[in-house]
Amino acid sequence: MNKIYEFVETICTSLIIVCICFAFFFRMVSVDGSSMNATLSNNDKIILTYSHNIQRGDIVVTDNTNGSGKRLIKRVIAMGGDRIKIDFTKGEVYVNDELINETYILEPMMQKDYILDITVRDGYLFLMGDNRNNSLDSRYDEIGLISKNEILGKASVRFFPKFTVLKGDK
Numbered sequence: 001m002n003k004i005y006e007f008v009e010t011i012c013t014s015l016i017i018v019c020i021c022f023a024f025f026f027r028m029v030s031v032d033g034s035s036m037n038a039t040l041s042n043n044d045k046i047i048l049t050y051s052h053n054i055q056r057g058d059i060v061v062t063d064n065t066n067g068s069g070k071r072l073i074k075r076v077i078a079m080g081g082d083r084i085k086i087d088f089t090k091g092e093v094y095v096n097d098e099l100i101n102e103t104y105i106l107e108p109m110m111q112k113d114y115i116l117d118i119t120v121r122d123g124y125l126f127l128m129g130d131n132r133n134n135s136l137d138s139r140y141d142e143i144g145l146i147s148k149n150e151i152l153g154k155a156s157v158r159f160f161p162k163f164t165v166l167k168g169d170k
Contacts, residue, residue, distance in 0.1 A: 027047070027048040027050070027152065027153055028045060028046070028047055028048075029045075029046055029048060029061055029071065029073075029152075030043060030044070030045055030046075031043060031044040031045075031046065031073055032070045032071070032073075033070065033073075034131055034134055035073070035074070035129030035130075035131050035134060035135035035136070035137070036059070036073055036074070036075075036129050036130050036131060036135075037106050037130065037131040037134075038104075038106045038130065038131070039059070039075075039104050039130045039166075040059070040073065040130075040155075040158065040166075044158050044160065044161065045158065045159055045160035045161075046073075046155045046156075046157065046158050046159070046166070047155075047156055047157045047159060048061055048152060048153030048154060048155055048156065049153055049154050049156045050152075050153050051153060051154045054076060054079070054125070054148065054151060054154060055076065055079075056076050056077065056078065056079060056082075056095065057075065057076060058075070058076045058154050058155075059073065059074070059075050059076075059154065059155040059166055060073075060074065060075075060076055060125070060127070060151050060152075060153070060154050060155065061073050061151070061152045061153055061155065062074070062127070062146050062150045062151055062152060063150055063152050071152070072127065072137070072143070072146070073129075073155065074127035074128060074129050074135070074137050074138075075104070075127065075128055075129070075130060076125050076126075076127060077093065077095065077100070077126050077127065077128050077138070078095050078120045078125070078126040079120060079124075079125055079126075080120050080121060080122035080123055080124055080125075080148075081119070081120065081122060082095050082096055082119070082120050082126070083095070083096055083097070083117070083118070083119045083120075084116070084117075084118060084119075084120060084126050085097070085115065085116065085117045086109075086115065086116040086117075086139065087115050088109055088110075088112040088114045088115065088116070089112070089114075089115075091108035091109040091132075093128075104130050105130050105131075105132055106130055106131040106132070106133075107131075107132070107133060108132070109132045109133060110133050116139060120145060121145060123147060123148055123149075124145040124146060124147055124148065125138075125145065125146045125147075125148060125151070126138045126145060126146075127143075127146055
């Protein structure tokens with residue numbers, strides 16, 4: 001009988017620890033859509049870490065659903081105070097006048113005769129999907145700049161369908 005109590009105590013302690021971890025340190029989310037292809041795919045399961053230390057290149061999840069009911073999962077391209085310039089004709093993205101090396105994008109942006117040139121307000125982020133030709137992100141008025149307060153967490157691990165540590169690319 002003593003072994004049963006020990007077993008139940010171990011299970012209960014483990015459940016409490018898991019609940020505390022998921023309440024204060026982690027969150028599991030599912031990718032919904034193809035805007036982060038090829039880095040993340042539809043229905044991938046990822047773990048978010050709660051972090052105030054967000055950097056350019058990190059993949060973040062925001063609770064800004066833009067009325068769609070879907071959380072946005074995007075890459076941080078620029079942060080408060082950064083100047084971002086996108087030359088759609090060349091498919092190039094510059095942050096603070098430096099061309100960023102985007103090895104993670106699925107394909108170059110389709111050509112448009114347009115240049116976006118803005119400075120990101122303090123406390124905000126400019127987010128873009130890795131699948132640039134199929135991503136509703138900060139380039140569009142419907143989304144725009146995202147407040148840091150709307151960030152749910154930073155994607156740190158994909159655990160399904162395969163295990164991958166997600167590192168921020170700059």
